[in-house]
Amino acid sequence: MFLAIDAGNSNVVFALNDGVKKTWKNHFRIETHTSKFAAQLHKKVPLYFLEHDISPGDIKQIGFSSVVPEINEQIFQFCENYFGTQPYLVSPASFKKLPIRSLRPNEIGTDLMCNVMAGFSKYRTPLMVVDFGTALTFTAVDHTGEILGVNIVPGLKTAIKSLFTNTSKLPDVPLKLPKSALGKNTIHAIQAGVLYGYTSLVKGMIETIKKETKLEFTVIATGGLAEILTPLEAVFDETDRNLTLEGLRLITLANT
Template sequence: MLLAIDIGNTDIVFGVFDNQQWIHQFRINSSFSVRSQDYEAQLRLLFLENSLKISDISQAIISCVVPDLRVVIKDMVNEMFGIQPILVGPEMYSILNMEILSPYEIGTDLVCNATYAYYTYRQTCLVVDFGTALTYTVVSGEGKILGVSIAPGLKTAVKSLFSNTAQLPEVPLKMPDSAIGKNTVHAIQAGVLWGYVGMVREMIHQIKLEVGQECKVLATGGLSSILTPLRAEFDEVDKSLTLNGLKIIADLYQ
């Protein structure tokens, strides 16, 4: 079995792959601890609750955009499973047979997204990742990452609004039927969520214009299903897309 770990700014996603599918996915908050032992205890409990055997994990791969957690989770994998995980990063990008834009700057999660898009479609793709940050990654049919655009993610935008405004509450991220708010919660949902629908739609339109050719548009991230009016804009919506990219990289590494 493969254990794929996507360490983001909000969550660490653990995916267990077997029999050509993700059989389990777990999330642990990225700020849960600074000690590998604490993450190990939490993951052992999750394995136990889901009848997974630690000895069945034969390979592990890590993408990390939180530098302080890179060594912590690497050490946890080594101690818990007795294996050295593959660390996605510039030192191993040559195995991808892709041209990575600014390899020491681009997030490894975006490289995973681009890898999945390239190896799956072999044509120009735009991957929209609805995470802590809202990112747009463009990869050509030849495997060249053409560029990235970044905006605050939905939760980041809402959190910024209520944390810096005395009388505005935190609100659930639920798509409202109307763009005209009838109360404070509805007003924030309308302004942020319908506003993001417009932003994402315009970004997709502008990127397609600049690419100047047929372009597959893929969506991923934990919040990718919230903006329901955008569904027709995407050729694929898959919350596991980054993990799928990790799986492809792990296969190439063998």
């Protein structure tokens, strides 16, 4: 089995690929920014493997992508101790063997490179990946595999958190798209403003990038919040929550 470890700003995601049908399963996550991260890592991973009857010896290869370098050493030490192997860490040096290229490989996040690697390997057309994570990102690639650029916006949860941080007496608001864009109460009003606002933002950003580049892109949505904005379903050619994981697997295989 192949184990993917994707360390993002909010969570570290673990997922297994069976290596035969190339399907992803057994997803679980640990919060990234916590003083108890190391303890949770040593507790939750073995417990998950035990509960799902998976032996550490079943893991033959580990790919690791991280935008949180301060936890990298803890991940390395845990993998060495529990799986008996070191993960392959995706870095700018990894990109040299890929069909995609970046003019600034030291600046683009490895998670974004994983996204476009998976998408471009599948479609081989001009590609745009919209990633609904802690940040909302738009990454555009031309037909040759060259990354044209990246657009970064605060993510949905980040926007709502910012609203609560800077405003008193606002209630906790679930990320659920209301039926109306006009709120009938405070919670409804915040949901309508943020979620319908981001729906228009995504549509407008895609159209702006298309107009500027004069390209028709295959548009893929990914990230844990990709399916919340249901009015965007017709905008995307595909929604793939495993896109980053698949790109991590492909980049690891290309370099090992």
